[in-house]
Amino acid sequence: MIPVGWYLILGAVLFLIGALGFFIKRNMIALLLSIEIMLNAVNLTFVAFSVQHAQISGQVFVFFVLVVAASEAAVGLALVIAIFRNRESLNVDRSNLLKW
């Protein structure tokens, strides 16, 4: 048997990698990919807790997280296309018109 704690620690490590990627990458699409890593780590944690407590609701929440991830990817990639059309670059440091 596999203890639930191993899944939780794996989820924490994956979430850390995603968060790290969100802060050190500068490409806008790479940031979206890092968000997907973080969402997947949370999904893994949800399923592990769902199995531990023998309740199906954790897996239903994973379904909702999946829906949010899909809509986030659609809107985010549309924004990426719009920004690339205007600026010819996806570096987040260059999109700083609202910054002073």
Place this chain on the structure above:
Amino acid sequence: MMQTIFFVFAAVAVGAAINVLVQKHVMYSALSLILMLTAVSVLFILLRADFLAVIQVIIYAGAIMVLFVFVIMLLNLPQDEDGADRLWWLKFLGIPLGLFFLFLVIATLWNVESSVDTRAGISGSAGAIGHSLFTDFLLPFEATSLLILIALMGAVVFAKKDL
């Protein structure tokens, strides 16, 4: 046997996730992320969440990542662009802070009772999830359809050249 499968696919997931960050070109990052999603779906099967494992492969690796790859190929990105990197020192600050965050999370998880046999758990079949979805979570499920509709319209509005 189960532990071997767990360790192999956990290592694949972590390695592929690190590879997403290491690669210079976004295309290789996206392909590496597909590998990570597949490894996580194997872990879902180990947790007996069969429906979510299938959904993970079909929707995540099959639909969302195809969208990513499609946009990356559509935009014809330059190889790497880190010229105007004004916050370069964040990389060196981020890694120790990230490790501290990992330490905090694991220290919290250490107290979680983890001596539960995952084989004797519930089965996450499509029937069980569907029953819960259409009884207890009916209102969030309907709200989900609204969210998808709004995201669809938002994507069209943002990506259209001149409205």
